[in-house]
Amino acid sequence: MTKNITVAYGDGIGPEIMDSTLEILREAKADLNFNIIEVGKNIYEKGFNSGLMPSAWEDLNNTRILLKSPITTPQGGGYKSLNVTMRKKLGLFANVRPVSSFHPFVTTKHPKMDVVIVRENEEDLYAGIEYRQSEETYECLKIVTRSGCEKIVRYAFEYAVANNRKKVSCFSKDNIMKMTDGIFHKVFDEISKEYPQIQNDHYIIDIGTARLAAKPEIFDVIVTMNLYGDIISDVVAETSGSVGLAGSANIGTDYAMFEAIHGSAPDIAGQDIANPTGLINAAVMMLVHLGQNEVASNIRNALYKTIEDGIHTGDIYNSTTSKKRVGTKEFTAAVISNLGQKPSQLAVASYSSANKKTEIKAEKTGAIATKKTLIGFDLFLDWNEEFSDLLAKLKEMESDILEVKMISAKGLLLWPLSDQHMMPTYKKGLTVLRFIGKGITGKSSNEIIDANKTISQQDIIDMLGILDKKKFDFVKYEGLYLFDGKPGYTSGQGE
């Protein structure tokens, strides 16, 4: 049965490269119906803050497959990135970006590059939850869940199995963010044990990105968190020779979206010079996803043959291997005329023989249910007097139940100090008081001496009431919990 897919033309160069891609799909006899929806800039400006109209969502709910051109999020005005919103609304938890170099036909310093970035797509700082807390201070929340980590890490290993890949590398910054990046790394270590046939290793994101930029050939599949994945997928795309070449899949349990990885490039829009290769590669990934493997192979082979023939758009044109500089339309015509042919030096695609779809496994509850107990809270004060004035008020902040165990600012311990030499320069503004139930912790706030004691929410509320009466200006609090008796919070630096 002919498959209906939803098609979004997007902004900037979007319409041109989509025309090119759909024409190739038609000529290659892909068994598809195209339902065109409107997305992007115009829709934002009509007042749809998400960049998509209800009718478009409805079409998507029917087809479950979206082929999408890049869009422009208007600057300012509180518009949310449609890409981010769509990925989240559709539960597209995995962003998959295979990038390989077209050496020697496209200039690259990395002829052996052949990596796949599997990026977590729903969590991390990209939830965009931000608060201005004072004159001076802004906060963004980085949110990571264990089940989010499990889903993406498992997908990366399943992808490696399905695509005959040898190794999965994990990138995180868990030496600094021991809890959020820590759980990502921990889950990776757990799940990698279930795939003994696949090698695995871990890199701290800074050195990992550096290695990837210098020697991409040492990597195979990389799984990482949202922000890091955003950065490293652009690094591999750019160092492959051009960001115009790679496509990507956004995979969820129910939906999938396919797009080029580049932006809408409004500066070159409408000039018939954009390179449609990224979107064509995305369409090939879509065909494989739909099981139309023969058409997928046919299109990819024609595309690679065209590039091999030196028929190049301006972004990849070079004096050594290019034969003809062409526009979008002429490039499209060349690909169509090459349908049925194969590249002779670049890798030949044959998706029919390697036909395995990556499985999306049901989530396991990797963690055994833990016991959560409330033992205190961090109060974020907007303090604009001297630090000594705050210390002088500490006595007023004690109840029968709670006491201040620590004061910090930007994570740095201010009080109590074992040595006054260690006092950082105090800057007025956001200052954090750590209240903990009396008798629960020892010398430092993460040394638990009585894990059976707890406090109640009402105890926090009572203390907030006391502080409010004394005219303290507080902007937020964070509850402090033990999980199975272990602290669910970091200690102050220097504590």
Place this chain on the structure above:
Amino acid sequence: MTKNITVAYGDGIGPEIMDSTLEILREAKADLNFNIIEVGKNIYEKGFNSGLMPSAWEDLNNTRILLKSPITTPQGGGYKSLNVTMRKKLGLFANVRPVSSFHPFVTTKHPKMDVVIVRENEEDLYAGIEYRQSEETYECLKIVTRSGCEKIVRYAFEYAVANNRKKVSCFSKDNIMKMTDGIFHKVFDEISKEYPQIQNDHYIIDIGTARLAAKPEIFDVIVTMNLYGDIISDVVAETSGSVGLAGSANIGTDYAMFEAIHGSAPDIAGQDIANPTGLINAAVMMLVHLGQNEVASNIRNALYKTIEDGIHTGDIYNSTTSKKRVGTKEFTAAVISNLGQKPSQLAVASYSSANKKTEIKAEKTGAIATKKTLIGFDLFLDWNEEFSDLLAKLKEMESDILEVKMISAKGLLLWPLSDQHMMPTYKKGLTVLRFIGKGITGKSSNEIIDANKTISQQDIIDMLGILDKKKFDFVKYEGLYLFDGKPGYTSGQGE
């Protein structure tokens, strides 16, 4: 007068490369006294959680200058990274990493690389403030202040002026993090206007990192936030040929710390094979900082001459330009024997003539004082029933003053939806209720219809009391403020 400096040997290869560096400093007649302090692994294990003993802080308070080898932060056990702690306690707000390639003597794909990364050092996610909020969810706070942005951006421009640099580029991700990264970009735009003689531009961090990895020669000075700076300084170091080559300065108003950018490499420690070039380059930066420019030039020229002569440690050894593979000690001896000589192809240093120290300007209050008014709060619930059950309870959550205007999870709008097709899959767990004072906002929570109305902290406390009695499990709240009538919070995605 002979300058006292504090010297820390560190862990892993630290002692070897420090011995090498101090020997060269002595032989070059640097006018320095070395006060040796103990830092790192041993000190952590003696129970000093910050990695430094009080006596060491005292020495530092006298000298104000630290030359430091890499250290190892023990895994687990709640140890804080000494590097991070020290940078913060000493107010070292700027991390400065000049990286240039040693082409053709050290193999690199980027022969024209000559960039300086100026990285903000005190803020961002590296405050390490983290909370586990539920069975599933972990949170890390990204904290950015306007004055922190001003200090680092101004330093970058002053550095450019003092070192005859042409351009300063800003890297941020303000298309996603419109408030935290937004203020960084905004401050950059403001301050760049004060330096019309220096060119400036801005890159989104993903594409910026990609360009930097592919074509570092298009960049000059780059100023960026802590995490991004961490990643890109490793990228430039690695793609320059080896992470063993670059030194860095950590600059504060009162203190300065100089170190190699690489880690402690415990796997090759004690074998006399480590490359001391990074720490020697750091020592050269220190000498310039102290005004000992002639000695600085002399050491750097001898170092470059040694590399030019093909006297290479294993990390940079190559069959084309290396003449002799040497260990740490033999390399050191070669540098000493080259004192007084200059490289013939690599750039010759002459710090005496270009002697300008980068000025650290007093912070300006860039922002005019704003009026902060409290209008509501976001309550983070740990909700483990169906979403419909939560909706059914909404009526119980209203007071005379406050009402729920929005419900979201991971930043995504769940309620109210203009179109039910847009409902994301709801996953039990952390769910955010946005309470706003009645009559303050319109249809969406960021549309302000009455900026003169406010609520009080007591109103929040009262509502928390109501919700507590109804057995809601809440883990935190974030205050919602207007600043001069404008929302200091992001809207829900899709709102």
